[in-house]
Amino acid sequence: MKSPVYNVQAVPVSKVRANAYNPNSVAPPEMKLLETSIWEDGYTMPVVCYYLPDEDVYEIVDGFHRYTVLLTSKRIREREGGMLPVVVIDKDISARMASTIRHNRARGTHSIELMTNIVAELVQAGMGDAWIMKHIGMDSDELLRLKQISGLAALFKDREFSKALGV
Structure with a gap:
């Protein structure tokens, strides 16, 4: 058959x-x-x-x-x-x-480690957060978590951070 x-x-x-x-x-x-x-x-x-x-x-x-x-x-x-x-x-x-x-x-699940690597490669290829979120279906919190897991400073280069109050 x-x-x-x-x-x-x-x-x-x-x-x-x-x-x-x-x-x-x-x-x-x-x-x-x-x-x-x-x-x-x-x-x-x-x-x-x-x-x-x-x-x-x-x-x-x-x-x-x-x-x-x-x-x-x-x-x-x-x-x-x-x-x-x-x-x-x-x-x-x-x-x-x-x-x-x-x-x-049989559909499976995604490996966090592999997803982190993909995000890192996309960022290094010049893709911005909006592009990544739209094309691979992530929200901003998930994207931020994957960037944090990777520990690569380059992933945060375009991110604004506020200073803690009272410091």
């Missing part, structure tokens, strides 16, 4: 629907970052679906949030022509539920 990714289809978003069993949720800042990612890079991963021929509908197994971005972002929907990249798997409902959970749990 060949992997489904070798058969990506452009499907009208009106023919795609969410499943009723996905326990995953994404916080608003990460949804905004996902929208930015899709705007900047395009859809780089198709949505995994199961095709229901009786209804002529594609039900999502993985990729609900990528689908949601197409529904909620006018600029992306227009650029994509209302089409969503989809791959189809042919499994029964139990196997689809298990697949949804595997996809959700």
Whole structure:
């Protein structure tokens, strides 16, 4: 059996629907970052679906949030022509539920050490705080913490600090 990714289809978003069993949720800042990612890079991963021929509908197994971005972002929907990249798997409902959970749990987490190194490299490449926060989805507190962890004085060169009162 060949992997489904070798058969990506452009499907009208009106023919795609969410499943009723996905326990995953994404916080608003990460949804905004996902929208930015899709705007900047395009859809780089198709949505995994199961095709229901009786209804002529594609039900999502993985990729609900990528689908949601197409529904909620006018600029992306227009650029994509209302089409969503989809791959189809042919499994029964139990196997689809298990697949949804595997996809959700296999995403992993970011290493603080590696994120600190990335921030340091971006700063050294001349990227400002605003650029870093926008393009990698950080708020100012998180960025400051990663700069503090790195201990590199160069990371703070453009930062203003106030003097403590009474000193």
